[in-house]
Amino acid sequence: MYRLGEILVTRERIRDMAEETAAKISADYDGNEILLVGVLKGAIVFLADLCRMITAPVIIDFIIVSSYGQEASTSGVVLLRKDIDINIENKHVILVEDIIDTGVTLSYLKNIFEYRGPASLKICTAFDKPSRHTVDLKPDYSGIQIPNEFVVGYGLDVAGMYRNLPDLHVVHTDIDE
Ligand code: PRP
Numbered sequence: 001m002y003r004l005g006e007i008l009v010t011r012e013r014i015r016d017m018a019e020e021t022a023a024k025i026s027a028d029y030d031g032n033e034i035l036l037v038g039v040l041k042g043a044i045v046f047l048a049d050l051c052r053m054i055t056a057p058v059i060i061d062f063i064i065v066s067s068y069g070q071e072a073s074t075s076g077v078v079l080l081r082k083d084i085d086i087n088i089e090n091k092h093v094i095l096v097e098d099i100i101d102t103g104v105t106l107s108y109l110k111n112i113f114e115y116r117g118p119a120s121l122k123i124c125t126a127f128d129k130p131s132r133h134t135v136d137l138k139p140d141y142s143g144i145q146i147p148n149e150f151v152v153g154y155g156l157d158v159a160g161m162y163r164n165l166p167d168l169h170v171v172h173t174d175i176d177e
Pocket of ligand 1: 039040042043067097101102104157
């Protein structure tokens with residue numbers, strides 16, 4: 001069982017981060033159309049905020065991935081379960097994630113998307129756990145760096161729950177009791 005714990009990142013700080021990220025993106029793309037690709041399901045909340053704050057023209061699509069491996073150390077095998085519907089050749093693409101943990105998911109997606117010949121490809125994440133990275137992956141827009149805590153809220157879940165919480169919370173297991 002899990003118990004919802006204290007707030008690690010407040011909604012105000014998250015909002016500031018989203019605004020700053022959107023401002024950077026708007027400036028970097030200078031009015032060029034951007035394709036935001038959300039990695040379901042966790043990215044939906046951040047993507048919903050981001051797309052309304054970016055001033056450049058935006059189109060949106062989604063992908064679904066599954067990773068396979070041991071609980072603590074991912075095997076590095078990622079399966080693309082739902083692809084985007086759009087040809088990305090010559091488009092400016094940003095992959096949008098809620099969190100980078102090991103970095104395996106985005107590293108895999110980056111390879112796939114680069115192969116398709118976009119005009120540019122960048123990575124944007126709301127939260128990042130640099131201490132957990134097992135691959136060399138540098139997000140272009142890295143939001144808020146967090147310690148290695150089990151967290152939920154702002155799109156992140158445990159067993160499908162808590163994605164809708166506006167703040168980022170720590171989760172405790174019963175063993176902590
Ligand atoms: C989470 C998160 C990333 C991935 C990050 O997704 O949304 O996609 O894990 O982990 P990594 O950096 O170690 O690859 P999850 O599999 O929990 O699916 P969800 O988005 O549907 O919650």
